[in-house]
Amino acid sequence: MLNRADVVIIGGSAAGATAAISCRRRYPDKKVILVRKEEQVLVPCGIPYIFGTLGSPMKNLIPDKLLHDNDINVVVDTAQQINKERKVVHTDGGQDIEYDKLIIATGANPLALPIPGSEKENVFVIEKDIAYLQNMLDEVNKAKDIVIIGGGFIGAEFADECKKNRDNNVTIVERLPHCLQLAFDDEFCIEAEKMLNDRGVKIITNQTIVEILGDKKVSAVRLSDGRELRADVVIGSIGVRPDVELAEKSGIFINPATNSVEVDRYQRVINSQDIFACGDCAVKISYFSGRPSKTWLASVATEEARVAAANLFGVCYAGFWTLGVFSTQIGELAICAAGLTERQANQEGYNTVIGSAKATSKHPGSLPGSSPTSVKLVFSKCNGIILGGEVSGDTCAGELINVISACIQNRMTACAISTFQMGTHPMLCASPIAYEIVNAAEEAFIKLK
Numbered sequence: 001m002l003n004r005a006d007v008v009i010i011g012g013s014a015a016g017a018t019a020a021i022s023c024r025r026r027y028p029d030k031k032v033i034l035v036r037k038e039e040q041v042l043v044p045c046g047i048p049y050i051f052g053t054l055g056s057p058m059k060n061l062i063p064d065k066l067l068h069d070n071d072i073n074v075v076v077d078t079a080q081q082i083n084k085e086r087k088v089v090h091t092d093g094g095q096d097i098e099y100d101k102l103i104i105a106t107g108a109n110p111l112a113l114p115i116p117g118s119e120k121e122n123v124f125v126i127e128k129d130i131a132y133l134q135n136m137l138d139e140v141n142k143a144k145d146i147v148i149i150g151g152g153f154i155g156a157e158f159a160d161e162c163k164k165n166r167d168n169n170v171t172i173v174e175r176l177p178h179c180l181q182l183a184f185d186d187e188f189c190i191e192a193e194k195m196l197n198d199r200g201v202k203i204i205t206n207q208t209i210v211e212i213l214g215d216k217k218v219s220a221v222r223l224s225d226g227r228e229l230r231a232d233v234v235i236g237s238i239g240v241r242p243d244v245e246l247a248e249k250s251g252i253f254i255n256p257a258t259n260s261v262e263v264d265r266y267q268r269v270i271n272s273q274d275i276f277a278c279g280d281c282a283v284k285i286s287y288f289s290g291r292p293s294k295t296w297l298a299s300v301a302t303e304e305a306r307v308a309a310a311n312l313f314g315v316c317y318a319g320f321w322t323l324g325v326f327s328t329q330i331g332e333l334a335i336c337a338a339g340l341t342e343r344q345a346n347q348e349g350y351n352t353v354i355g356s357a358k359a360t361s362k363h364p365g366s367l368p369g370s371s372p373t374s375v376k377l378v379f380s381k382c383n384g385i386i387l388g389g390e391v392s393g394d395t396c397a398g399e400l401i402n403v404i405s406a407c408i409q410n411r412m413t414a415c416a417i418s419t420f421q422m423g424t425h426p427m428l429c430a431s432p433i434a435y436e437i438v439n440a441a442e443e444a445f446i447k448l449k
């Protein structure tokens with residue numbers, strides 16, 4: 001069967017769906033086909049919440065209405081090969097789909113656990129697959145002892161959700177001195193760990209799991225110090241690997257150092273004006289150092305998708321590269337980070353100046369629902385430009401970090417941020433006198449002088 005479209009997109013998740021919608025907005029007359037493997041697509045960032053708050057994978061789906069309303073033709077099939085010369089995508093189901101422009105958005109797969117015994121039953125990684133996650137949920141519901149390998153933000157979210165409304169033991173095993181350490185400075189990690197502990201999650205740091213024990217099914221794990229922990233379920237959350245299988249076998253250049261599709265700042269693959277890649281499968285370059293980065297986020301994937309769509313029929317603008325904005329919530333505590341932490345900035349070689357501020361999220365602080373919010377900003381000592389920021393507090397942290405991200409993307413100085421005019425309201429944010437971002441910037445500005 002031969003099908004034809006002006007734009008063909010392979011992948012139906014954050015990057016693919018965003019690219020399709022952005023194409024439709026920009027080119028109302030073009031025919032757009034989106035090819036994806038799955039009938040229904042999970043919200044990837046919502047996966048941890050299936051295990052507590054949502055209670056089912058079926059409550060965590062990207063609505064197809066978004067695509068239908070934008071007149072995107074969806075083909076549920078696996079793209080098997082791209083013929084670059086004939087400009088055709090061949091699918092497992094025997095379809096040949098001709099394209100004028102092609103966007104590859106095949107995402108990433110979880111890293112397999114490099115631990116003896118990881119093939120045993122009830123040892124899971126985080127697959128974006130409804131049936132797999134339903135089985136995992138059923139086992140989590142039955143389990144008394146759950147061990148989570150990796151205390152990054154996904155591991156921490158899983159731990160919190162697996163504990164929710166259950167009489168079980170949940171333990172995170174993290175190889176670094178703190179959970180969340182790759183994204184946050186120590187004081188924020190410690191705050192998050194305290195919240196996890198208060199909610200009944202046990203944390204073991206500075207340890208790896210060297211063996212998964214049991215017959216057919218897991219029964220325990222052995223730590224690097226020799227201790228054994230009982231485990232009915234093990235959940236591995238140690239990272240992802242870009243899914244470049246299709247691109248690689250179709251002769252598209254894969255950067256061996258990053259195992260991802262090499263793209264330029266317009267999201268074009270090497271040596272082609274007609275093929276683009278975006279999302280987790282495409283190379284990530286640090287905004288700060290210009291070196292490859294291992295930051296795979298939906299926020300980055302969707303930005304790249306919009307850049308790819310913008311440049312399809314002639315270059316419109318270059319992308320930004322990867323800044324890294326992380327947000328998570330554990331219990332009532334939201335913690336978020338953008339750009340470089342103080343530790344990372346110092347490792348890069350910056351001399352840094354720090355500004356910090358704390359305020360209540362509403363004003364006066366006696367208003368119901370008001371809670372303390374802390375902001376830390378990191379500036380370069382030599383020019384006063386902001387490099388990063390971290391926020392902890394209630395849900396307002398999620399948008400405060402986005403303001404900080406905008407400051408970083410616009411290379412704002414401590415002086416400029418300290419005179420930033422914000423909107424405030426007693427029920428919605430901190431007092432204008434104490435507004436955290438401005439006060440933290442003013443503190444840093446004074447230190448810089």
Ligand SMILES: Cc1cc2nc3c(=O)[nH]c(=O)nc-3n(C[C@H](O)[C@H](O)[C@H](O)COP(=O)(O)OP(=O)(O)OC[C@H]3O[C@@H](n4cnc5c(N)ncnc54)[C@H](O)[C@@H]3O)c2cc1C
Pocket residue numbers: 010011012013014015016035036037038041044045046047048077078079080105106107108109126128154243246278279280281296297298299300301327
């Ligand atoms: C548990 C979890 C929580 C997360 N939380 C956050 C968060 O809070 N914030 C954040 O910014 N990021 C978060 N992330 C990261 C984020 O989910 C990813 O960066 C994002 O999903 C990347 O989107 P993508 O479209 O590039 O890839 P994917 O989501 O991996 O999607 C790839 C798509 O391509 C399809 N596909 C692959 N190969 C083929 C083929 N040959 N033919 C047809 N279709 C194909 C797949 O079926 C899928 O539809 C989280 C990730 C996970 C796993």
